[in-house]
Amino acid sequence: MDRDRSRYRSKERRNNMKIKVLQIGAGSMGTRRIRDLTARADVEVALLEMRTDRREKASNQFGIPCFDCMESALAWGAVAISISTPPQSHSQYVKIALDRGLHFFCEAELFPFRYREVERKTAEKQTVAAPSCTLQFLPLCKELLRIVREELGELFAYTFCLSIDIASWHPDEGTEYYARNRSTNGTREMVTFELIGLTDLFSEPQGVTGIVRTGGELGPNYEDSWSLQMRLKNGGIGQLVVLGASPTVTRKGVAVGSNGTIEFDLLTGDIHRRLPLLGIHDTRNFGSLSDLLESVYKEEIDTYIEAIKGTDQWPHDFRKANVICGTLAAAEKSSVTGKVEKVNPDFLPAELPDQYEDESE
Numbered sequence: 001m002d003r004d005r006s007r008y009r010s011k012e013r014r015n016n017m018k019i020k021v022l023q024i025g026a027g028s029m030g031t032r033r034i035r036d037l038t039a040r041a042d043v044e045v046a047l048l049e050m051r052t053d054r055r056e057k058a059s060n061q062f063g064i065p066c067f068d069c070m071e072s073a074l075a076w077g078a079v080a081i082s083i084s085t086p087p088q089s090h091s092q093y094v095k096i097a098l099d100r101g102l103h104f105f106c107e108a109e110l111f112p113f114r115y116r117e118v119e120r121k122t123a124e125k126q127t128v129a130a131p132s133c134t135l136q137f138l139p140l141c142k143e144l145l146r147i148v149r150e151e152l153g154e155l156f157a158y159t160f161c162l163s164i165d166i167a168s169w170h171p172d173e174g175t176e177y178y179a180r181n182r183s184t185n186g187t188r189e190m191v192t193f194e195l196i197g198l199t200d201l202f203s204e205p206q207g208v209t210g211i212v213r214t215g216g217e218l219g220p221n222y223e224d225s226w227s228l229q230m231r232l233k234n235g236g237i238g239q240l241v242v243l244g245a246s247p248t249v250t251r252k253g254v255a256v257g258s259n260g261t262i263e264f265d266l267l268t269g270d271i272h273r274r275l276p277l278l279g280i281h282d283t284r285n286f287g288s289l290s291d292l293l294e295s296v297y298k299e300e301i302d303t304y305i306e307a308i309k310g311t312d313q314w315p316h317d318f319r320k321a322n323v324i325c326g327t328l329a330a331a332e333k334s335s336v337t338g339k340v341e342k343v344n345p346d347f348l349p350a351e352l353p354d355q356y357e358d359e360s361e
Helices: 002-015 028-038 052-062 070-075 087-100 115-125 139-150 186-201 289-309 318-337
Strands: 019-024 043-048 080-083 103-106 129-131 155-165 205-213 225-232 237-243 245-257 260-265 270-275 280-285
Touching: 019 028, 019 070, 019 289, 028 043, 028 052, 028 080, 028 289, 043 052, 043 070, 070 087, 080 087, 080 289, 087 103, 087 115, 103 289, 115 318, 129 318, 139 186, 139 260, 139 270, 155 186, 186 225, 186 237, 186 245, 186 318, 205 318, 225 318
Parallel strands: 019 043, 019 080, 080 103, 103 129, 155 237
Antiparallel strands: 155 245, 205 225, 225 237, 245 260, 260 270, 270 280
């Protein structure tokens, strides 16, 4: 079967046939992925969605085949899938893709699949594994990466704060919305989302101290504040604070290096450089997040398709996803133990933020 699929892919490339992509999930992110995939002339899209209302909406809006069970959806003949489901269900679809030799994209991870198995099976079957890395496609982040590599010098430290109003997310939905649940609450998810971009910019964390607490009024036993202090692989220090209970939104960072300082604001798109050793002192704008976000999502899914075609490379992998989620796990464990915890890509987040034990006791 794998040889047959490989021959199909080769024939598809030679004849410029459409790539059949099965979109799994049609919530807000899934609908966005359908829109961007159907905008391509080289892609054919179908949907797997359990909710009748979402299937009907997608069928009416995009005119695509819609399925309510995996068996029927797979019979459609996809060579690739796009997973836009709540984070706790990603792994079941990743496993199907790995077992069947399908390319797969999935939204930002919280409980990622074991990266060694992903690496082994995708290498065997020559498939693309594409965990989401949305911020890497943001113009501001592309310029920040250049500055960090070419101008900042040795990184001493960075600090970043994200404050979001979780109560404003999908206000018409209740606990059926995954971000309303303690395990997958939006603040917790955004820790890993921000770390994807920060780790790419600055360095991978190796050790973490963390504080996790409930500071607002989102509900009992609903953590809304994460604070991480990280020892980075390159010797620098990283600090990340993610808050979910304030009505205001902030998304700002500062990085200090041997050549000076940079300040950046993801919401406004501003980068302020103070690099006296290079004679640089300026503020430039790379576009507000609200104006650019949809084009960034489109570039992300386009890169996935181009990676399948062999004309581009996916910039993020499951080992990095495991390191990032391992950083969250280490921070949450540190909040329980009061100790510096080592980042281990094989030690991933517990179901709940306080489900860790101090083995030394």
